[in-house]
Amino acid sequence: MFQVVGEAERAGGLSAVVRDGDPETRWAWDDTNRWYPGLLDDGVRVERAHDLRLAHAILRRSPLTAHTPFARAPAGPWDRLEPAPAGPPPPVPGLAPKAEGLFDLDDASPGPYDGLDPAAELRAQEAAVADARDPGRLRFLLAAESAGALVAAELHHTGLPWRxxxxxxxxxxxxxxxxxxxxxxxxxxxxxxxxxxxxxxxxxxxxxxxxxxxxxxxxxxxxxxxxxxxxxxxxxxxxxxxxxxxxxxxxxxxxxxxxxxxTWVRDGRFRSEYVVGGVVTGRWSSVGGGALQLPKEVRRAVVADPGWTLVVADVAQLEPRVLAAMSRDDAMAAAGRGGDMYAGIVASGAVATRDLAKVGMLGAMYGGTTGASAQVLPSLARTFPRAIALVEDAARAGERGEVVSTWLGRGSPRPGADWERAQAGAYDADDGARARSYTRSFGRFTRNFVVQGTAAEWALAWLASARRRLWALGEHGTGDGVFANRPHLAFFLHDEVVVHTPAAMADDVARELREAAAEAGRLLFGDYPVEFPLTVATVDSYADAK
CATH class of the missing domain: 1.20.1060 (Taq DNA Polymerase; Chain T, domain 4)
Structure with missing residues (x-):
């Protein structure tokens, strides 16, 4: 059941509306960052949401909806909508906070959300999904993307413990x-x-x-x-x-x-701002603080609070496992059973060493055409024909300027004006080399897009499942705030999560993270026998996890 959030709910006090509402309600709003941080500050957690801004971007580009009026309509204000910030900007060291003045009219100025009709947008999105070529996959993708937005807001709210x-x-x-x-x-x-x-x-x-x-x-x-x-x-x-x-x-x-x-550490927490879907493949990016690039030598500063601990979990070889599942390559799926997929590739006889297995698979997924990756690719193609054929087909589609899709239906962007100009001049001898370079480059992009984008979808499903499971574990201790006494996600890095948890609940957290990974695999790929094993460590400092 959807309930659209708009100015009426703001005027009536959204926190009270959500707190007193049906917990099964899926709140539909223009942008999670515009509404959810305030709810969290008021001690209110939302179980389900539908982020119209994020969903709009997916439905406009997905090949599954390309034939619909929604996707074919001219660009409008929803296409130009930028995400709202998750919180106030960090203070600039050495500068005093801006004082509120009599003539500070920022709040009175029209904002980018003014004039948007979230109820009409929700109806248009539901019609586009209903008319899509595979509505089930798209509904799952939109739900996962919106759940990711809730997770991102909660990560900013709780912060990462930092000494x-x-x-x-x-x-x-x-x-x-x-x-x-x-x-x-x-x-x-x-x-x-x-x-x-x-x-x-x-x-x-x-x-x-x-x-x-x-x-x-x-x-x-x-x-x-x-x-x-x-x-x-x-x-x-x-x-x-x-x-x-x-x-x-x-x-x-x-x-x-x-x-x-x-700049970035306040009150013992590092609070960067995650941008859900900030990369065209669906991967997250971050605004400020470099949350997705924390070097190992500063991770020693990530220390759990007294009486708490960190549970760090990452999935091994996520993208090759996703490729095996997408392509239904039984031999490659078998290579990943029991742990190290690269060791399994060696055991299959495809290559002689683990290093060659890793280099070869990365080359296959990212378009390596020279060196060791190119040398072992023919052997990989013989051993894992369906997997290699999938990325090769995606590369050829990109070279033709076509759109490719992730498993759930996120569409790749079309090649830009430079590609078009290069192709137009391809018959000129002077421009032929440039055209071939652009062609190969876009083929490498689409080759990786289908795998990296589907891996991002698996990660979204993992986050959503982990979020639900951690909440269900309940509380331990006393304190104020939504997550003050509960295990909660504190950091996310593509295929790795950090949970900050009361120490007494660490074993339960580790179990639920493993179960969430298995559930994510089932949700995306059904009963296909591909494994997503986790490495899980319970540590006081993030630096000790690896």
Whole structure:
């Protein structure tokens, strides 16, 4: 049962409406981030929702609805709708919060949601799904995407436990004491001095300036064309070691240094903002804080609260397992049973070593056409013909400029104007190479789209199941807030989750995460015998999970 949320519910107090409503209601609203964070702040959890903005984007692009009036209509305001922020922006270190003034008219200005009719949009979406070529798959995808939006809002609300003192100690150990604003930490400054000495460069050389550093290397007789790690590793010169160390420490300072700590960690929690469906394949992205790129060396700062622990679970070789299930390749599914799929591929006789199995499968899914991946691809195609045929067919479709689809019906974008122009000039000898390059590039994209996008759908189903199961485990202890006494999802990274849980419930959490993974496989692929095994660790610090 849908109940549309609009301005009437806002005026009547949405928290009271939801709290007193039927728990089985599926709340339909224009954007989860516009409504759900306020509910969570009021101590109200929503079991089910339908995110009209996210669903609109899927239905407009899906091949399953391409023939419907919904997909064929001209672009409108729902197509231009950007996601609302999950919360207020983080404070800028050193700046006082903006004071409310008499002439602050932000709230009175028209917003992007003004004038949208969520009830009419819901009716149009339901008609498009009903007329789709496979309504069941699309309904599942829309439900999973909307559940993901609830999870993302809850992740922002709860935050990831973060010890600022531990993070500061990591930075101090690696970089030296925190320097005054605008100065390099001691370790970086010492390396900068050493780099200048070894290059016989002036004291003004700034190692952070790539053009200046590249020119200094060339003046010193080091014939490199870039500062890439792989090119520098080929160079025999004493400057390489301190330069590589400088680059590594500089990345730490820039991505997760003291400014990051001041900006993104508040009240013992790191709260980044996840963007559901932020990548065209359906994978999530994040706004600020680099939530999807936390380096291992700062994960020591992710420490459970006293009396709590972290349960970290990740699925092994998710994309190859998804490929086996999509293609119904029995031999490949069998290779993944019992644990390590790459070891199973070796046991099948397709390749000689685990490294070759991994390189070959990644090449098959991402379009590797050179080196070891290209050498083993014929053997993989003989051993796993249906799996390799599926990605090859997707690549050929992309090369023809066609749309491909994930398992549940998310459609790939069409090639852009550059591709069209290249194809139009393909018969000109000067433009033929460019056209072939664009063609191959888009084929590599569609080859991976079908697998990565379906893996993202599996992950959404896993998250939705885990969210429901963790809630059903109940409470342990006392405290205020929706999740104060409950195990809850605290972090998500494509094929990995971190649950923050009362320590006494850790075993139950691990069991439910495994059950959720098995359920996700059944929901997508029925009784097809492909396994999605998890590696689960119960730790006090995230860094200890692997």
């Amino acid at each position: 600022a003192d531990v993070h500061d100690a990591i930075l101090t150990q690696r970089l030296g004491p925190r320097p005054p604003f605008g100065q390099r930490p001691a370790r970086l400054e010492a390396l900068a001095v050493r780099i200048r000495e070894l290059l016989d460069a002036p004291p003004t050389l700034n190692p952070d300036s790539h053009p200046s550093l590249l020119k200094a290397l060339q003046y010193a007789g080091i014939g490199v064309r870039s500062l890439s790690q792989w090119e520098l590793m080929e160079v025999q010169h004493p400057v390489v070691e301190p330069l590589m160390e400088y680059k590594k420490l500089s990345r730490l300072l820039t991505a997760n240094g003291w400014n990051w700590l001041d």
